[in-house]
Amino acid sequence: xxxxxxxxxxxxxxxxxxxxxxxxxxxxxxxxxxxxxxxxxxxxxxxxxxxxxxxxxxxxxxxxxxxxxxxxxxxxxxxxxxxxxxxxxxxxxxxxxxxxxxxxxxxxxxxxxxxxxxxxxxxx
Numbered sequence: 460x461x462x463x464x465x466x467x468x469x470x471x472x473x474x475x476x477x478x479x480x481x482x483x484x485x486x487x488x489x490x491x492x493x494x495x496x497x498x499x500x501x502x503x504x505x506x507x508x509x510x511x512x513x514x515x516x517x518x519x520x521x522x523x524x525x526x527x528x529x530x531x532x533x534x535x536x537x538x539x540x541x542x543x544x545x546x547x548x549x550x551x552x553x554x555x556x557x558x559x560x561x562x563x564x565x566x567x568x569x570x571x572x573x574x575x576x577x578x579x580x581x582x583x
Contacts, residue, residue, distance in 0.1 A: 486524045488531065491517050495535060498542070507545045514539040528566060530573075533559050537580060544583075556581040 483490050494517045501510035518539055521532040537559050543552035560581055563574040 486520050488525065491520055491524070491531065491535075495538060499538060502538075502542050502545065507542055510542045511539065511546065514542055528562050533562055533573075537577070540580065553581070 494513055498510045498513040498517060501507075501513065514535065518532070518535040521529065521535045525532050536555050540552040540555035540559070543549075543555070556577065560574065560577040563571065563577045567574050
C-alpha cells in the first residue's frame with residue numbers, strides 16, 4: 460500500500476500543520492507567519508534549539524521576500540534574538556537586537572512604541 464504522505468491526513472484534506480505550506484508555498488507571508496507562531500510555541504515549550512532552527516528559516520525568508528527592514532522581518536529578528544538569549548548565546552542575541560533597534564530608530568523614530576520596545580529588549 461505504500462508509506463503515508465506526512466504532509467496530509469488524506470490527499471484531499473491536508474494536515475493543518477502544513478496547510479499554508481501546501482496551499483500558499485514556503486515563502487508566502489502567511490506561511491512565514493505560521494512558521495513564526497510555531498517557533499514561538501516551541502520556545503515557550505522550552506524547545507529552544509528547534510525554535511532557533513525554525514526562526515532562522517523564517518528570518519532568511521523574510522529578508523528575501525519582504526526585505527531587511529520590513530516590520531515582519533524585524534519581528535522575526537527579535538524573536539530569534541529572544542531564543543538565542545534562552546540558549547545563552549548573548550552576543551548573537553545582542554547583535555540582532557541592536558539591528559532591530561537601529562532599524563526601528565531609522566524607520567519609526569526614537570520615540571515610537573516599537574523603538575522603545577526594542578530598547579527594552581536590548582536592556583534585558
